[in-house]
Amino acid sequence: MLYKAGLDIGSVMAKAVIMDDRDILSYSIRPINGNFAAAAGAVLEETLAKAGLFLEKLDVIGSTGLGASFLSCPHMEITDVACQGRGINYLFPSARMVIEVGDQSSRVIKLTEKGKIADCIINDRCAAGSGRILQIIAKVLRININELGGLSLKSTNSVRFSTGCSVFAETEAISRIAEGTKMEDIIAGLHYAMAIKIYGMAQKAKLEDICAFTGGGAKNLGLVKMIGETIGKNLLVPEEPFITGAIGAALMALEKAGSPC
Amino acid sequence: MFFAGIDIGSTITKVVIKNEEGILVSTAQPTGAEHRRLAHEVIKGALKKAGLTFDQIDFIVATGYGRINVPFADAQVSEITCHMRGVSWLFPGVSTVIDIGGQDCKGIKVAGGRMRNFIMNDKCAAGTGRFLEVISDTLGLKLEDIGEISLRSDNPAGVSKTCTIFAEQEVLLRLSEGVSVEDILAGLHKALAGRIHSMVSKIKIEKDVVITGGGAKNAGLCKYLEERIGFPVLIPSEPLITGALGASILAQEMAAKTSADEQVKKERKLEAVTFFDKED
């Protein structure tokens, strides 16, 4: 039995999974809170504990994400696009396109049947359109980020947001509130703006029939629905969207290591 | 006679009440989500401080980002004009005003108390006060302190990201790499000063230069900007209120222009307007 671990140390969340030859044994997710090294260590430990394993038992560790280099134990760094692709391929072998809304960027990845990258469109020069705005807006509206999705589904008359800067979207939201716009309409409007941006990206890569949606943004059911409607496809959403990158990291680490010694 | 200027900024709401002689009181407090209730409350606060009642105020000018949400104002004037007027009143020799606000940054060219030209950032929050807020938040420091702290560095860190949101992440990475807070802050302030300077240069920076707006309260930013500009700049003792001050000056002028019969006061009520309610 081979044990492999994958870590995805993103910009806000640290995620880890441990897998054996076939299955996911355990996973864990924790916020980074500004200390990448600590979060990376802690999330790995936590996952090991859940799986009832020790570090020494792991045959290979793959890592990805912005903070991957802060992991202190020996590991293999892999790009996050590839990891997301492989992770989704593991969960949904039929998916040919992945939409990922993370904290810093949104991406559309086209996959081959082996889960390799056939094309990839990244939006990462400017945070407009990334998942960060969801956090910001939740803060402005003084609600928990988990509530966004549910609320937006109630909207009947979403506001038109300019797809501009995430920072300005915040002030735009504030003034909408001041005008008395309903909270759900604001959220729905924001989701729509994001969906349009993502639709444009998906078009660039030529939209595929079977699409999956992952990354932190996929936790938001309202956003899932909005994107699904905008691009006119049903989206496959993993049970735990946060960990797809980590799964991919684990899988790819093994591939790259060949047979571990 | 009494005149009020109320400046509902994106971040901070400011009020100035003056009479013919000069400023009586000024207040500043954070702008919340509910401008309307806020406008009503801040003016009450300011009135109380001045020992006046609402009816004693002859003319009110609202300005700033939320100026349309002040139901009791007699007139609305853009913040560009107001800052320009406020600063010219404080520094009659001013030629270039740099206003660093919460969500925008402006350069205004003035000659003989009149606006000649202006420029404003657009689309991107990267050159605004908001940038500093986000950073101080990320670092868990007080906004008031980061400027001073940045001045302690003699080896500013390189900052490659311009986007406010991404810069925040870069800060965290640098921290994790062991770069000192001073150096990071110095790097960020320098980068911000650079962006503001190159924007304002478009209208040609000429003496006297006055930096105002909330950003002017940041000593680090002012120093780095001064370095870029290449000669000393002036900073009002209370930079936050120049917009509100300008509005109150305009209030005075407008009151004088309004003919006597119009002086029979318009129906103007100071009351809370219904506003967005979470429970709906």
Next chain:
Amino acid sequence: MEEKKKKKSSAKTLQTAREAGYFGKKMLAGTRQAYEEGKPVAWSMVDWWMGSTITKAMGIELCYPENYGAFCASVRKAEPNLDYAESDGVPNTICGYARNCIGYTRKLKENNFIIPEDSPSGGMPKPLFLLACGAVCDARYKWFQSLGRYMEVPVWTLEFPQTGVNEYFMGDNKKDNIKFMVQELREFIAFLENLLGKKMDWDNLSGKLDTFFKTHELAHKVDLLRKSVPSPAVCTDFWSIMIPHLYMPEDPEALDFYQRVYDEVKYKVDNKIGAIPNEKYRMLFGELPPWHTLGIFDEFAEKYGVAFAFESWNYHVPSPLPDDERYGINDPLELIARYSYHKFNEHAQVAREQCMEPTLFTAPYMKFVKDYKADGLFCHPLISCRPATYTLMHVRNLLMEKFKVPSVVVEGDIVDLRVFNEEEAHSKMEAFIETMDHYREVRKKEGFEW
């Protein structure tokens, strides 16, 4: 941060490429010397239709602000000029070369036309006139026109027809276009004669044209040699060796130089010596390079075995003019017009076969991709240049649709370092390697040759 700084300039794989910098310096020094001696100098666009050869035949020394912009960028000294131009009111979205030049000219003027001390590579002297060009791009005549703000020198715009694919084949359109070009050239010569108060020396022109064509022919042969696998030279080599053929092909030294380039490349081909040690992927590069960070291509080569086998349509010389177009043409101006029109339209037939537009910037890639056995295209859309950027997405779509060749898109700029994100380029490239693998298989399945 500091210690992590990536190398910015490229090492280049050809010995001749390393020597090519000489020509850039020679050009600038030549104009400065002429200026000091009171001889006429001018600034010119890369004009692609030999307006500069005509100018030089009239005894005017030339330098090229586009080339100067690339140079300033490569030594990372362009930013102050960009800032200075923007502060005079030009939008920061306009061409990086133009902003660099406008900023520089503004400084030059403010220094009473004495070249500012700190000008990279010694700077460009004040010109007697400006040779603008209507080929390819609006910036290239608008920008020289806008320099009138700083110096009262005449601008001449050499216009270049831009024909659509079907229109190229309509009636006598080609003939009409060439006739027009000849007329425009005549007017241009009249302008020069008037400006200098002397007549054109036609023999001198013919002599220059002779060398010109010889240089171009060699440059073209080098291009053909680059079809071999492994690639004997890569894009970073080309962007150096192109300087003599782009800016001074009529200079005998350039001709000599090209003979040496040819010999070197030929030797490498004959002995199957690749430019990079371990060529695994062959890519095309579209269009203008990030001058400030050419080192990145060395890193791609090292990390992934990517050889940039061919690049930038617009910098390459055309294939030699077919004999039937050349035969019996005695008027040098007509020869110039034909050759130039050929440069822009030689791929019209390809475009017609592929049912696509335009010939410019797009159709050539439909050929390159096969000839150079490309696995992928690196698109570098520029923030500040529309003409060489517009068609990149289009090329990307076409290559995928027609040849199953994928592209990676990394935004950046020729001059403006502030908008290029190296990390992003690396991570995109890393992901792109898998993509190229995939489409290799697809092409194999579908029966493509490579």
Next chain:
Amino acid sequence: MSDLKGLARAAQIYRGRHERAKEIKAGGGKVAGYFCCYPPLELMTSLDYMPLRILGDMNEPLTEADTYLPTAMCCFYRSVLDTAMKGRFDFIDAFIGAHACDGAERVSYIWKSYLKSPCSFYLDVPHTNHAASIELFKKQLMYLGEELEKTAGKKANREMLKQAVALHNKQRSLVRRLYSLNKGDPPLMSGSEILQVLIAIMCIPAVEGNALLEEVIEEVKVRAGGPKQRKGRILVWGSLIDDIALTGLIEDCGLNIVIDDTAIGTRSFWVDVDETEDPFDGLAIRYLDKVVCPRTFRDTKQTRMEDLDNRFGYLKKMVKEWNVNGVYFNIIRNCDIHGYEIPELRDYLEGIGLPVLVIEQDYSTTALEPLRTRFQAFAENIG
């Protein structure tokens, strides 16, 4: 056909821009879509093609454009291609692209690559106005005529062309009359009203357009309450405006748009076609030389001031006749043609005492609101 008249009818057409064209098509007629102000309308009209100006849509979020065009591209033409790829122009029978600027040029190519109309032509427009250029342009117009004839089922003879010239010249003179109604104070029409009328006549046959113009002029001439008297009487210069959301915002802030120099406004109508022996001569001269747009290079003059007068002198005249006291430079982001002119023209106009406001806008209604403060500050500073 609708029974609305005058301004109300114009507003109706403005809102449903393609309805009339589709009606005509349903009745067996043909529609030719064209770019910018360079393809001669007379050619289309004489061959019974209804000319339809192809415009973008500031309200439509861009979803398709990025697949074909990079983001650094002119925002207007991105929108044009975006709506076209969504099928908005699928009904046209002929597409006439033009080399107005690089933006128009490359989008013409890309359009022709992906959208196949029964007839399509790319009109190369030289950048200089030399005699040789006019000759070449005339030839290009003749090729355009040939291409249109193939699908028109008829040939245009001299007579037909001359009639079309007369018809369109009449339209031009009516438009000029319309603008002249704004010379007084207060002006009789708002910028938004004029814009609606102009877009309307670009979307219906010339004959109907002329009738509409006459109705509007009659209606407005006798107006008591036009737009409010405002302190600002401004000239709009620059890239085109095709949505009243923008003009409305400007007027909302206390400025009257009394005259413009943009590609939807006066530029398309200001000068007539000369009635030459060979109508193609008149057309070539008018469209290449007489239409004044900074996309055409005019040979430099002896001194800089002469050069500027040569390029911008007409604006001084407009300023005087319409009693303008401020100028707004409307720059669509990434528009090189107008971008390079900003510093020069700004100084030129400030030199005659006019305040100038320069805004680079994104061609999107959602991005308009942040501009309000700028227009307002500008208005406060005028007069």
